Amino acid sequence: MSDHDRSARGFAERVPSSTRRSLLKGFAAAGAAVSLSSKLAWADGEIGYWAKDLPNEKLIEMYSTILRIRWFERTLADKQLSDRSFRNLIHLYAGQEAVATGVCAALNNKGPFSEIDVIYGTHRPTGHAIAKGVDMKKLAAEYNFKATGLNRGYAGEMHLADKSVGYMGADGIVGPSAVIAAGSAFAFRARGSKQVAVAFGGDGTYATPAFHSSLNNASLLKLPFIYVVENNLYHQFAHYSYSCPMKDIATAANTYRIPGVVVDGQDVTQVYNKMKEAVERARAGEGPTLIEAKTYRYYAHWGAPGAEVGKLGSFGYDPQAITSWRPERELRDWLQRDPVDICRNMLISWGVIDQAKANAIEAAMKQEVKEAFEWEAQQPLCKPEDAVKNVFVQGSVPARQFG
Template structure:
């Protein structure tokens, strides 16, 4: 049994797309949730990864659905604020379209408990989805993104530097490159300490061409670190297609030279992502070393902010004034919208009779209201004080802040 998925720029015909064919095929086999190995075969059907999603209780499946919706509506609420409220300070690299990746991965992690017990994730400049999937409070995030003093990090981190140790969300990272090295170092510390924690580093397709990506995989493999690299291939870095910086179609092939598993998953199917992540987590906890997971996915908005978006409409289309040229065809955006991760998972939940349509609608309405309330609360919070900014840069008592000297 084999198949080939075409994730190239040309695969925009959703009626006849290979992914549709693949989902029909998967449904025939298992309902949902298989992953695709590099050889183009069904990794689960071949026993290469487990079909773990079948064992998830209804409460967990419902939680996965709610968390995907929480990311979606946090982001959509903020997009609309950026578009309609002149003077709103918040900015964001929006995550919609990629929800299945963050939620599928974090659902396979330990997210509650003491800091010495929870699994750790290291995020990127596009952090909202990772943070919410790990369990960060969205009220505090909404306040943080708008530089409010009661925000997650007192209003000094904004979007690109948020962190919340209490759930093992080790932080967003504005730089493309250093993240994997920091995350692999953290995995080394965990191994040295002897705890059973696992470290996940999220990275984009733009990280492939950085030395840090390769250095982290090499060292993680050599030292058999509890390290998982989740590469979200949303086809573009800023405005360039990933083929400009990566010679392979599947970036997961990069795992080969380091002697570790490289798994390709459909990043629009949360159960596929979960299955692959659980395999990788089990492997890491058992001391068997790292895994590279490449999730094929897509972001509905432009690289940064809301150019090309309209209030109340999901996605951004057309020319981005920040790009030198219009970098992605509108039909490509629409083709990916037609494979929406939330729609795909909702169908699975209905098909598995975990919930009916009314319950799904009710869940979505409640989560949407939660996001609206979070931003309304944030609007009322006091702003941080610019003059106090450096007080939060150094660990007090270790390095004297110049501002305080």
């Protein structure tokens, strides 16, 4: 550990994080003494600040979540390629795991619905759902339209929801869920709760009215709302420069006079740090934040064309299919910055785990995923005649407040 790290860690251990944050803010504003300047740089710089303060168990949980998502999806991809009994359409999230994980790690995910934070997902739901705490067995069963699935087989992939953990749903329509998320934030504000609402959206949502109206209103009303743009460079097969005139989508925050933050979406500690700042701001009544995570999707927009069964790393590289919309070298470049590797290497360098422990965590996560799909395979399919159950209500329905 360097002197710089040692003194920073000592400071971190002696002073509670809330006090530390206001101290640092105060020093920054006052043009603080030179001896503190390295800590100020550290707070905003490349090395994790909030994440570095976390207990080992929490950091290990973050690494485990990234691996859960990776292996759950690896299994989904294999099933889609080779298992005719698996029925679903899939939009794979692989490559982006650190974004959902870092975001959700900074939220309250356990407790009564009136206290937990909520997230609104997208058509690419697996990472968001697992990171928020959705049970993988029920998720696997839902993806295969099983009667015992998360939503009894009604949702499939793009209409998943699990209120018990504050996962308010995937959405097959690009954009509008941000407005619903801002509505949740409005409800939290009206009730005086400390909850926060998060909207996830791809770079494709920049060009939708919902992106702008949710941020505009959240700014005007100082709502506890955080918009996380996962900029994976493409919407379907079009580069985001086709629909956004700015390199950094976060720049849009200037229009709405709120903080706009760009973060390395491949590094879970960076995502966590920025998210933590945004959550504190939202809970303190200071209003919304726009976070843009620069990231990359390994597979094609939909499904796993060109991938090979059982081969991790064959992310659909198929010269015929791929070069028409993204360069092969770009994919290979991003594979060098894989979120699994970055997280593992970071935890090893911080002394949180060693290589043997990393291997053991990976084996445990693969086992969890294996058991989830084994359970799913035993579950009954939902019946066609059930399709209209739980959809219509007979008789009158009393007005009531939800949640």
